[in-house]
Amino acid sequence: MRIKNVLCSLALICSALTLPSISLAAPQKIGMVTDVGGVNDQSFNQSAWEGLQRTKKELGNKVSYQESKQDADYPANLETLFDAKNDLIWGIGFKMADAVLLAAKQNPKQKYAIIDYSYGAKTPPNVVGVMFKAEEGAFLAGYIAAKMSKTGTLGFIGGMSVPIIHSFQYGFKAGAKYANHKINVLEQYSESFTDAAKGKAIANQMLGKGADVVFHAAGAVGDGVIEAVKEKDKMAVGVDRDQNYLAPKNVITSSMKRVDNAIFNVVKDFNEGKFKGGSTIEYGLKDNAVDIAPSTTKMVPSVLLEEVAKIKKLIVAGKIKIPSTEKAYESYAKTLK
């Protein structure tokens, strides 16, 4: 028995010496609960799962997911992953905020993380919130849109008047004004994230008023926006993922939110014992968590792309302060001549 122990520890020490970079502990088990969109939603749930799969491939984590079919599934699914002894449990999307908070309070020793939600100062010590500086990606998209516009009028269609959408809205406007301070931006909320027909109607209205580039941050409403733009052969800016495939000749760029990269970063830190419980992490351009779509090179001239690359560096260096709220935008607008 004793010899066995000695041998074991010897073996451990040897392997520790030969493989210093690989942790000796069993692979960390990571689980995620999707919101009702499901894991193939072509949006952030899918992106989240891709991020987890990358941690499996590159970091050796054990990963699994649990889809929610109804809002009432969130607590049950979080508990299923808790019972499956996951080391870290993800809730994907702000809809799960209440369920994750309750689970974290019931199981203080379990670690949780949530995408797109911040509990602010009330974050429990076993929870990490992950937010995106969507305004940074939107700023670049706004800059490109303003430079590409021939009429000098842009359109913005938001899903609902909520903070997450405001960061897209004011980031976009700030970027557009940065490119051309005389630019005119039409703004409207569709009061829906699902009604594509409404998106099409609003977009048509904006095109009628002279807008020639329309940016949407409105989920599936955007499908209608892009359709309208395609029919009139104008330009659109996609959101969350590279939406160029929806209308290859009309979607000039997309303001992307890289949920996969954010999840990968947090899991990587978690593996290394650097879990920032009790806080909210904000990921932006410098973490590759927001960006403009790779397909931008197809439609946008290279001269403009070089300008964008320069601006990107300025943002990462903190030289441009991008507003994400109406108030911040107003004081930002005053700094422009």
Add this chain to the structure above:
Amino acid sequence: MRKFLISILSIVLSFLVGALVLKLSGISPLEAYSVMWEGAFSQPNYIAYIIIRSTPLILTGLSVAFAFRTGLFNIGSEGQFIIGALSAAYFGFIFHFSPWIQIPLVMILATFVASLYGGLSGYLKARFGVHEVLSTIMLNWIALYISNYAVFVEGLRRPDMETTEFIQPSTSITILPDWKVSDAGVEWLSHHPFWNSFLRPPVNAGIFIALLAVVVVWIILNKTTFGFKLKAVGFSPTASEYAGISTKLKVTQSMMIAGALSGLAGATHVMGVSKNIAALATHEGYGFDGIAVSLIGANNPIGVLFSGFFLGALKYSGQKIQSTLEAPSEVIGIMIGAIIFFVAIPKIFDFIGDFKAGKKHD
């Protein structure tokens, strides 16, 4: 008895269909079913979740079964559920009474509003001859959009969220919600592992209401002249009319009761589990599952009770094969579809029976 056998056989056959689908996806069916079994019964909190999941299904199942027995096909359970949930969320938020008044008041109001909503389909049929299948399907969508509109009304909406405000704590029918997380509760529960596990989910009094509803519906249908008349209309409207029963009134009354049962499902769900309602992208399926529950339960209140628990368990534990085996949880949907398919065509069993007996079938 024969109907009961058909349901059991259909369930067995659907497990075979499920096994086939799992096998085709490269997953061992035995392993998947054992994960489901363990996921349903191996811990007290799993059983608690099954009870929670089954509560609305039993009530919507009763709603569909009740209408069925009176000759009506209530596809509108889904919409009535939404109206019941919305009303409970609204009244539960604006009233501030003590629990003894608040809970019954909110529940009765929510049930009443939903019964009017269900009764609308009955009235349309009685007055204008609009088929209830058509009107209830359309009313499902109307309910969805009314609910989504209400969620975003300033004052009811929770700031910056796609949900309504939480109902007042006095509206909650969750069992011991505060005690569970209080210091004394945590201390006591740590010494009682069974209750610790069982009370972890939002266990609520909804199941007692569902059981009560089963008894009430059974009595109405089997022990009252009112129920007898309703059933008579279901068997033959013309004969009932001839016998002096006002079929038009009975159709409206029947749909009102069906609406009330679905609305009660929505109310118990909001008051016991969700505590608010969220904007819906599409129907959540509580009412549509009620149709399956009713069919599997042979439209019998007692049968509905069992099939409600069965479907609740299947839907709860079926999701678990996803994270454990990376198996598609859609298998559960396929299985439920298969059960209904087999229940709906009992001729298959006749055919099999005849074939075995060596008779010729024509």
